[in-house]
Amino acid sequence: MKRLMVKNSVFLLLVAGLIWTASANAVPSFARKYDMNCSGCHTAYPQLNSIGREFKETGYRFATDSAKGVNQEISDFLQLEKHVPMSGILISRPYDKKDSGDAKVRAIHEVEIILAGNIAKNWSGFFEMEAEDENDFEPEIGPAVLTYNHNQAFNVQAGWSPIFWADAYGILVDHFRLTRGHLGAIDQSFGGADGDSSLRALRQNIGVFGRVGAGRVFYNVNWSGDAKDAEGENASTISALVDFDITPNIMVGAFGMSGENENTGAGMAKRDYSRAGVQFQADVADARIQAIFVTASDDLASGIGDEDNDAFSIQGFWTFTDDTLRPTWVPLIRYDSYETNDGNDDFNELTFNLTYYFNQNIRAYVEYWDRFDAPTSAQEDDRLTLQIIAAF
Numbered sequence: 001m002k003r004l005m006v007k008n009s010v011f012l013l014l015v016a017g018l019i020w021t022a023s024a025n026a027v028p029s030f031a032r033k034y035d036m037n038c039s040g041c042h043t044a045y046p047q048l049n050s051i052g053r054e055f056k057e058t059g060y061r062f063a064t065d066s067a068k069g070v071n072q073e074i075s076d077f078l079q080l081e082k083h084v085p086m087s088g089i090l091i092s093r094p095y096d097k098k099d100s101g102d103a104k105v106r107a108i109h110e111v112e113i114i115l116a117g118n119i120a121k122n123w124s125g126f127f128e129m130e131a132e133d134e135n136d137f138e139p140e141i142g143p144a145v146l147t148y149n150h151n152q153a154f155n156v157q158a159g160w161s162p163i164f165w166a167d168a169y170g171i172l173v174d175h176f177r178l179t180r181g182h183l184g185a186i187d188q189s190f191g192g193a194d195g196d197s198s199l200r201a202l203r204q205n206i207g208v209f210g211r212v213g214a215g216r217v218f219y220n221v222n223w224s225g226d227a228k229d230a231e232g233e234n235a236s237t238i239s240a241l242v243d244f245d246i247t248p249n250i251m252v253g254a255f256g257m258s259g260e261n262e263n264t265g266a267g268m269a270k271r272d273y274s275r276a277g278v279q280f281q282a283d284v285a286d287a288r289i290q291a292i293f294v295t296a297s298d299d300l301a302s303g304i305g306d307e308d309n310d311a312f313s314i315q316g317f318w319t320f321t322d323d324t325l326r327p328t329w330v331p332l333i334r335y336d337s338y339e340t341n342d343g344n345d346d347f348n349e350l351t352f353n354l355t356y357y358f359n360q361n362i363r364a365y366v367e368y369w370d371r372f373d374a375p376t377s378a379q380e381d382d383r384l385t386l387q388i389i390a391a392f
Contacts, residue, residue: 037326038360043288044319044330045361045391046176050248053168057211057218059124059149060085060117085117088392095386100379109133109387112142122149126159143175143202153210160230162200163239166209166220169251171279171290172241174200178317179353180367180385183292184336185277185313191298191306191342193261193271194237197227199294204232207239218243218253226261234262249283269303289316311338315351330355341375348373361391 041052093106128142145159170176186199207222225232237259256276277294291314315334355365
């Protein structure tokens with residue numbers, strides 16, 4: 001109980017600080033700091049455009065920052081409404097209903113507080129604390145990342161984060177999703193050898209990343225622990241990612257990871273696992289298409305043999321804008337297909353989402369998810385959700 005009271009007290013202090021630092025314009029901290037609209041770095045918030053990707057990869061700063069001395073002068077720090085790097089997100093689900101369950105009124109579904117920005121010359125950080133209704137609003141630590149930004153070609157990152165956090169295209173990370181549901185291909189535990197978790201799960205990471213080849217090639221190499229293992233015990237997971245910008249608007253990438261899970265329980269065999277795949281993103285006019293294919297191999301829990309499963313997701317959305325280029329309506333459609341049980345069980349799902357942006361940082365959407373194909377061991381299902389997201 002005492003531990004919970006301490007955690008809740010810290011969370012409330014952060015909320016109080018957020019309220020104190022929020023400006024009258026109620027825009028996220030990066031936009032406040034640079035006096036720019038969110039659309040400067042985003043297509044449809046939180047999806048990044050090329051400027052936003054560069055901003056993230058260079059430690060939440062623009063190329064002109066070093067010349068201007070951003071965040072170096074004491075006088076700058078006194079302008080708290082601009083330079084305290086804190087943002088908050090409130091998520092409401094006024095209506096949420098699965099066909100297989102009861103309707104829920106989740107007036108407040110989730111609260112997030114984010115501290116992110118350049119800490120000092122060549123250093124940047126990201127920290128998120130969140131509380132969700134599923135966990136009785138008990139505060140939890142989300143991604144926490146510390147980065148040494150040496151130059152465009154070489155940076156060092158340490159984090160409690162998804163394995164490919166450094167990748168700014170946002171397909172593998174899931175941090176830039178526009179929907180309630182997660183991208184199917186990165187949301188599967190497959191055979192479960194990786195701590196019965198998914199590619200988007202938090203884990204202890206140490207890695208390097210950067211851009212080479214005139215900025216057209218992005219790479220990321222990591223050494224990590226098992227998913228959800230907060231102490232990174234017997235870390236053995238090696239991962240690598242390469243993205244190539246065919247044109248400024250078309251990217252293809254390939255990735256892979258391999259590890260051994262020793263935390264399987266007393267008397268149980270160690271389990272090897274591997275993941276490999278490709279990803280794709282294309283911007284055509286005001287449309288964005290994203291796709292990912294993952295193939296997975298997991299040792300069986302018995303220690304004899306393994307199982308192989310595949311997963312595929314593709315989604316597209318169109319960003320309608322007003323005269324100021326602020327997003328207004330964003331319709332999205334996604335198809336997810338994945339296997340379990342050594343490829344013997346197939347799941348197929350469709351997601352339809354229609355989002356409206358009241359302004360650059362407040363949006364609401366209605367989303368319909370349909371699992372229209374499932375094995376006899378599971379069941380077909382659908383879900384209708386109304387969700388409101390306010391970032392400030």
